[in-house]
Amino acid sequence: MNRIRPIRSAAALATGVAAALILAACSGGTPSAASPTPTSTPLSGTVTVLAAASLTETFDRLASGFETAHPGVTVRASYGGSGALAQQIVQGAPVDVFASAADAPMATVTKAGLATAPTEFATNVLELVVPPGNPAGVRSLADLAKPGVATILCDVSVPCGSAAQTLLQKAGVTVKPVSLEQDVKQVLAKVELGEADAGLVYVTDAKSAGGKVGTVSVPEAAQVVNDYPIAVLSNAPNPIAARAFEAYVLGPVGRAALQKAGFGAAP
Missing domain, CATH: 3.40.190.10 (Periplasmic binding protein-like II)
Incomplete structure (x- = not known):
């Protein structure tokens, strides 16, 4: 880093x-x-x-x-x-x-x-968030590459997007996001609304959302610290x-x- x-x-x-x-x-x-x-x-x-x-x-x-x-x-x-x-x-x-x-x-x-x-x-690190109940069954970063899993990320021009890109590259996971947002709160909001199966946000944002989203731990995120x-x-x-x-x-x-x-x- x-x-x-x-x-x-x-x-x-x-x-x-x-x-x-x-x-x-x-x-x-x-x-x-x-x-x-x-x-x-x-x-x-x-x-x-x-x-x-x-x-x-x-x-x-x-x-x-x-x-x-x-x-x-x-x-x-x-x-x-x-x-x-x-x-x-x-x-x-x-x-x-x-x-x-x-x-x-x-x-x-x-x-x-x-x-x-x-x-x-x-400092901050990324975490996966999913709609309540995790309908797509996302359990890891690798699941984001599965067909039919709709993922939302921050645009690479903002820190959460740059960190997500680095994290996915380190994990060897290729994702085609359905949407790229201009800040992390927009990613969180769309996942809360069920507009995606998963999104990468900071652990602090996932915590602030409470029960509005579920979370999936990403051990690899420890390698990408903002x-x-x-x-x-x-x-x-x-x-x-x-x-x-x-x-x-x-x-x-x-x-x-x-x-x-x-x-x-x-x-």
């Missing part, structure tokens, strides 16, 4: 931000726009977050918790395929924080000079609150929420 190693670990960054808060409170200094430093002044304004679709439930909970901790702040989160979100940022969308489901979309943003030092904060990086944008409209939200995600509350949702720890 090609992984972008973070300049700082999640724990180190969270600790650094906390230290900056204490230092700023003691010094009373005013942060510059180019290098925002949190202060003791209550946070305010809107924090605009673009995040991978697989982070929807977890980031919604974290956004609510952050707003409770900082009553003057509103977190406005939008979700979708990481590649499409990266393109929105490159095209000038006013965004404070970007959280991707893979390194490549984040690299699109950093190479454009719009973010620096992304930090990997979670790393999730997060970064505050260089031109963030609300940089101080954005860095505080990033620290919240990277801190103990964020780590606990991610673990509960089924995400793996950052490498």
